[in-house]
Amino acid sequence: xxxxxxxxxxxxxxxxxxxxxxxxxxxxxxxxxxxxxxxxxxxxxxxxxxxxxxxxxxxxxxxxxxxxxxxxxxxxxxxxxxxxxxxxxxxxxxxxxxxxxxxxxxxxxxxxxxxxxxxxxxxxxxxxxxxxxxxxxxxxxxxxxxxxxxxxxxxxxxxxxxxxxxxxxxxxxxxxxxxxxxxxxxxxxxxxxxxxxxxxxxxxxxxxxxxxxxxxxxxxxxxxxxxxxxxxxxxxxxxxxxxxxxxxxxxxxxxxxxxxxxxxxxxxxxxxxxxxxxxxxxxxxxxxxxxxxxxxxxxxxxxxxxxxxxxxxxxxxxxxxxxxxxxxxxxxxxxxxxxxxxxxxxxxxxxxxxxxxxxxxxxxxxxxxxxxxxxxxxxx
Amino acid sequence: xxxxxxxxxxxxxxxxxxxxxxxxxxxxxxxxxxxxxxxxxxxxxxxxxxxxxxxxxxxxxxxxxxxxxxxxxxxxxxxxxxxxxxxxxxxxxxxxxxxxxxxxxxxxxxxxxxxxxxxxxxxxxxxxxxxxxxxxxxxxxxxxxxxxxxxxxxxxxxxxxxxxxxxxxxxxxxxxxxxxxxxxxxxxxxxxxxxxxxxxxxxxxxxxxxxxxxxxxxxxxxxxxxxxxxxxxxxxxxxxxxxxxxxxxxxxxxxxxxxxxxx
Numbered sequence: 274x275x276x277x278x279x280x281x282x283x284x285x286x287x288x289x290x291x292x293x294x295x296x297x298x299x300x301x302x303x304x305x306x307x308x309x310x311x312x313x314x315x316x317x318x319x320x321x322x323x324x325x326x327x328x329x330x331x332x333x334x335x336x337x338x339x340x341x342x343x344x345x346x347x348x349x350x351x352x353x354x355x356x357x358x359x360x361x362x363x364x365x366x367x368x369x370x371x372x373x374x375x376x377x378x379x380x381x382x383x384x385x386x387x388x389x390x391x392x393x394x395x396x397x398x399x400x401x402x403x404x405x406x407x408x409x410x411x412x413x414x415x416x417x418x419x420x421x422x423x424x425x426x427x428x429x430x431x432x433x434x435x436x437x438x439x440x441x442x443x444x445x446x447x448x449x450x451x452x453x454x455x456x457x458x459x460x461x462x463x464x465x466x467x468x469x470x471x472x473x474x475x476x477x478x479x480x481x482x483x484x485x486x487x488x489x490x491x492x493x494x495x496x497x498x499x500x501x502x503x504x505x506x507x508x509x510x511x512x513x514x515x516x517x518x519x520x521x522x523x524x525x526x527x528x529x530x531x532x533x534x535x536x537x538x539x540x541x542x543x544x545x546x547x548x549x550x551x552x553x554x555x556x557x558x559x560x561x562x563x564x565x566x567x568x569x570x571x572x573x574x575x576x577x578x579x580x581x582x583x584x585x586x587x588x589x590x591x592x593x594x595x596x597x598x599x600x601x602x603x604x605x606x607x608x609x610x611x612x613x614x615x616x617x618x619x620x621x622x623x624x625x626x627x628x629x630x631x632x633x634x635x636x637x638x639x640x641x642x643x644x645x646x647x648x649x650x651x652x653x
Numbered sequence: 654x655x656x657x658x659x660x661x662x663x664x665x666x667x668x669x670x671x672x673x674x675x676x677x678x679x680x681x682x683x684x685x686x687x688x689x690x691x692x693x694x695x696x697x698x699x700x701x702x703x704x705x706x707x708x709x710x711x712x713x714x715x716x717x718x719x720x721x722x723x724x725x726x727x728x729x730x731x732x733x734x735x736x737x738x739x740x741x742x743x744x745x746x747x748x749x750x751x752x753x754x755x756x757x758x759x760x761x762x763x764x765x766x767x768x769x770x771x772x773x774x775x776x777x778x779x780x781x782x783x784x785x786x787x788x789x790x791x792x793x794x795x796x797x798x799x800x801x802x803x804x805x806x807x808x809x810x811x812x813x814x815x816x817x818x819x820x821x822x823x824x825x826x827x828x829x830x831x832x833x834x835x836x837x838x839x840x841x842x843x844x845x846x847x848x849x850x851x852x853x854x855x856x857x858x859x860x861x862x863x864x865x866x867x868x869x870x871x872x873x874x875x876x877x878x879x880x881x882x883x884x885x886x887x888x889x890x891x892x893x894x895x896x897x898x899x900x901x902x903x904x905x906x907x908x909x910x911x912x913x914x915x916x
Contacts, residue, residue, distance in 0.1 A: 312788045506797040508886040521783050521795020553701040600810035600822035
């Protein structure tokens with residue numbers, strides 16, 4: 274009897290010991306904008322918390338995430354993902370000439386960048402091919418969290434070592450406290466680094482463009498913008514909406530994959546076919562969101578178009594027919610949608626209504642004034 | 654002795670009646686399952702392969718097929734109508750998404766003699782409003798507001814061998830139609846009624862609705878893409894003809910499978 278009682282007391286104390294009174298994070302609720310999806314893609318093992326997001330923001334902008342301390346060798350997410358360019362590097366980036374990013378060792382990325390906008394609503398896989406998705410048989414390549422870990426080690430990004438990154442972050446004053454508040458442990462792990470950054474990335478919500486205001490009845494579009502909108506939204510017009518959304522899909526992407534007729538030969542080992550093995554997916558890539566698209570050039574997975582005008586010219590007269598072109602590219606056989614110059618101008622005017630300055634200047638998305646130890650963040 | 658025998662027999666009869674009643678109570682309703690299959694004149698649908706020939710002689714392929722059915726009702730032989738109400742009585746089907754090919758509504762189907770099953774292809778005007786679906790994949794069926802709004806009833810995307818053996822894309826999309834100047838809108842959804850032959854005492858809970866794609870192009874209107882062109886969203890006459898054909902595109906079979914009874 275005594276033995277049983279002692280055991281019970283021991284179990285009780287053991288249980289109590291695991292309850293860290295300091296670990297009481299505040300759940301963060303994403304405010305869902307009007308017309309936006311109600312279903313959020315947040316992994317069940319990484320609920321968003323105020324503390325996790327705060328930590329993630331520091332790490333996103335801390336060049337020591339690369340495990341390096343030499344100024345020339347430091348790199349973080351914020352090195353390439355600039356808020357002012359809708360979290361791409363932008364075509365006028367002083368370091369990444371022409372908008373083509375490269376890693377610490379100078380190796381260029383396999384594809385050009387995709388923006389980080391509204392990813393909390395993306396259910397169809399990340400990157401141009403969608404290879405990072407819940408359907409990936411490799412459990413380490415499924416979520417935004419996994420992409421963070423991949424960025425640390427990829428030769429074309431940080432080209433680092435997760436142990437070195439963990440040790441360095443652990444050694445920086447302020448971080449252990451933040452990890453404890455966010456995850457209940459002062460020990461820095463790569464998984465918790467990834468979780469924190471992913472939480473921050475999921476807060477990046479664009480929902481306040483001129484077009485959003487038009488949809489909410491707060492602002493009118495100009496005649497030219499409305500003409501472009503009609504073009505955008507009609508099958509006999511430019512028929513953009515089937516892949517890029519619109520009034521019924523404010524993300525301005527389906528997040529799905531299409532061969533849009535850029536080429537006739539397909540040998541990119543990172544296209545959608547590389548993920549699905551479906552022959553109809555040769556040369557197919559994710560339809561990008563058109564939000565802030567005027568700031569995210571160069572365009573397409575290989576950055577072949579420098580300006581929006583070039584992109585519209587391509588869809589108008591430059592489409593290359595092949596058996597792999599998606600059927601929704603129904604003007605492909607004629608080389609494109611054959612817009613007049615004034616129709617092209619109208620379409621571009623409408624697309625520019627998707628610029629969201631609230632998003633581009635939101636201080637909570639940008640670099641903090643100082644990192645936890647007082648050091649300067651990247652891009653500040 | 655006679656008295657006891659009579660009482661004994663009466664008790665036995667009562668017990669029998671009670672058991673029989675209980676048995677009937679148990680087998681009162683079943684959980685229906687609706688399964689969706691697609692073929693082309695009996696051949697299993699093969700995605701993206703140019704190997705089907707329609708009534709007009711167009712050789713074609715299908716890459717994607719997505720559609721809504723709604724307002725499913727079962728009509729009993731005595732005229733009683735049992736509606737499926739789960740999910741706002743709307744179900745989305747995508748031939749590439751296996752989870753959409755089986756619908757397990759929460760509704761119960763009384764065990765009785767059934768004469769028919771009916772459903773609407775598309776969504777009626779009372780429900781077909783933009784904003785009804787905020788999440789994918791249903792959201793991606795949205796139909797532009799300036800063309801009437803709501804959602805595509807059906808999207809069939811593919812290619813056909815056009816005149817001169819050129820391969821062209823088609824987007825066989827159905828939804829709300831409009832006249833040329835965009836001032837009048839037409840509700841093109843249509844109701845399909847298929848006979849069932851479920852006799853009293855037999856139990857069916859799995860209903861397989863099969864779409865024969867070729868029927869969309871056969872009768873009463875022979876469909877020729879060389880005439881209609883590949884896109885019809887802004888061609889009300891073509892959409893109307895397509896919907897007339899679509900009424901013949903479905904068949905239903907039924908079976909009893911792993912039946913769970915409900916009282």
